[in-house]
Amino acid sequence: MEKIVVEQSPGLKGEISVSGAKNSVLKILAASLLAEGPCVIEDVPDLLDVRAMIDLLRALGSKVDYYPEENKIITEVVDPSITVAPYELTNRMRASIVVLGPLLARRKRANVSLPGGCPIGARPIDLHIKGFRTMGYTVTTDHGYVEGYVDGVISGGQVYLDFPSVGATENIMMAAVMANGTTTIFNAAQEPEITDLANFLTKMGASISGAGTSIIRIKGVRQLIGVHHQVIPDRIEAGTYMVAAALTKGQVLIKNVLSTHLRPVISKLEETGVIIEERGDALFVDASAGFSGVDITTLPYPGFPTDMQAQFMVMLCVAEGIHSIKETVFENRFLYVNELMRMGAKIKVDGSSAMISGVDHLEGAQVRSTDLRAGAALILAGLVATGTTEVFEPQHIDRGFVAIEDKLRGVGANIRRVKE
Numbered sequence: 001m002e003k004i005v006v007e008q009s010p011g012l013k014g015e016i017s018v019s020g021a022k023n024s025v026l027k028i029l030a031a032s033l034l035a036e037g038p039c040v041i042e043d044v045p046d047l048l049d050v051r052a053m054i055d056l057l058r059a060l061g062s063k064v065d066y067y068p069e070e071n072k073i074i075t076e077v078v079d080p081s082i083t084v085a086p087y088e089l090t091n092r093m094r095a096s097i098v099v100l101g102p103l104l105a106r107r108k109r110a111n112v113s114l115p116g117g118c119p120i121g122a123r124p125i126d127l128h129i130k131g132f133r134t135m136g137y138t139v140t141t142d143h144g145y146v147e148g149y150v151d152g153v154i155s156g157g158q159v160y161l162d163f164p165s166v167g168a169t170e171n172i173m174m175a176a177v178m179a180n181g182t183t184t185i186f187n188a189a190q191e192p193e194i195t196d197l198a199n200f201l202t203k204m205g206a207s208i209s210g211a212g213t214s215i216i217r218i219k220g221v222r223q224l225i226g227v228h229h230q231v232i233p234d235r236i237e238a239g240t241y242m243v244a245a246a247l248t249k250g251q252v253l254i255k256n257v258l259s260t261h262l263r264p265v266i267s268k269l270e271e272t273g274v275i276i277e278e279r280g281d282a283l284f285v286d287a288s289a290g291f292s293g294v295d296i297t298t299l300p301y302p303g304f305p306t307d308m309q310a311q312f313m314v315m316l317c318v319a320e321g322i323h324s325i326k327e328t329v330f331e332n333r334f335l336y337v338n339e340l341m342r343m344g345a346k347i348k349v350d351g352s353s354a355m356i357s358g359v360d361h362l363e364g365a366q367v368r369s370t371d372l373r374a375g376a377a378l379i380l381a382g383l384v385a386t387g388t389t390e391v392f393e394p395q396h397i398d399r400g401f402v403a404i405e406d407k408l409r410g411v412g413a414n415i416r417r418v419k420e
């Protein structure tokens with residue numbers, strides 16, 4: 001059994017370099033299924049989810065050369081006849097569902113096994129399916145598979161999303177790039193990863209306007225070609241290390257960031273009293289004077305990210321006074337709270353809200369990571385807890401954080417991975 005062992009580590013100091021964005025690269029790799037010729041993707045983070053997507057692309061007829069030491073992938077479709085994404089591959093990662101759009105667009109047929117259950121919420125794909133149908137695709141779900149095909153002309157359409165779903169926006173955008181007409185997505189998600197995907201598709205020859213706003217227009221084109229692309233930095237990884245610096249009252253330079261993508265996180269940290277200085281493509285986080293509590297509501301971008309909720313929870317656990325977190329994106333994203341309570345945190349969860357009464361200190365304990373962001377948050381808690389914290393099931397964390405223990409050790413954290 002593997003675990004990450006963390007000892008109390010006050011005052012982190014030094015530099016951490018942020019890797020490429022997981023939630024960008026996964027969609028960009030899926031989009032490579034649309035291209036004729038090779039795509040070269042740079043700044044690819046070495047993550048379990050990336051490896052799962054590579055296996056899925058290979059199963060779908062792509063030749064994928066992965067160079068993890070260079071953070072690079074070269075991929076090219078060699079057999080475009082495959083249209084089935086089987087359960088063994090899609091159940092490793094929910095993001096697998098984004099191959100549906102590219103398969104429908106380029107291969108005119110797709111049969112993708114629905115990803116399995118997810119601890120943070122039900123995560124249906126009804127909005128994806130509604131969008132495909134509006135464009136003209138025929139889509140059914142049967143025996144755990146979602147099957148789509150082209151029966152007639154894909155003329156595009158006006159797609160309204162009831163919620164600005166990231167995955168639905170991306171899937172619909174990719175399903176629309178080779179349509180015969182124009183598709184407009186209203187109430188589209190505005191996350192930076194959507195803009196990165198749109199930039200990649202545009203380089204390939206797609207005609208997309210409005211990505212990064214709530215209305216995206218996609219005019220279908222005949223052909224897309226392989227291109228070179230560098231993935232944007234991971235704003236959630238960056239935010240997680242910013243919180244690590246804040247929590248430990250440290251001074252850390254977070255390198256390779258796009259500060260505009262981090263605006264909601266920067267603003268909330270500044271509200272706690274932490275000083276953040278922009279230095280080109282780096283952010284210097286100075287929490288030597290400590291921090292106070294804040295209230296948080298998670299929202300779609302540019303609101304405060306749900307993927308940073310657990311990390312801020314740890315700050316509020318040790319901040320003075322009573323504060324609240326309201327989770328509005330996923331219905332079950334407080335599972336990890338029980339683990340923090342085992343470390344001495346005082347948290348009351350009522351549906352989608354949590355009230356946190358700050359305690360003087362947390363105590364090290366054996367805890368289990370329930371999802372990847374929560375797992376990282378438990379490591380952060382270990383950095384300020386007295387004694388030793390052991391975080392079990394670190395494979396969740398490895399899905400989304402590159403070498404988290406090495407990066408934290410580089411700024412002075414007492415942390416190691418133990419394989420028993």
Ligand code: EPZ
Pocket residue numbers: 022023026095121122123124125126127128129163164165166167168189191306307329330331372373400
């Ligand atoms: C993406 O998930 C990210 N994953 C998530 O990051 C992130 O938390 C989330 O966006 C929100 O920012 C990837 O990009 C791989 P959604 P996604 O569709 O696309 C509901 C991480 O830790 N919904 O915006 O699945 C859904 O149930 C992960 O890296 C429907 O009801 O998120 C949820 O409550 C976790 N019907 C809400 O919308 C649909 O058809 C937001 O989901 C689609 C979504």
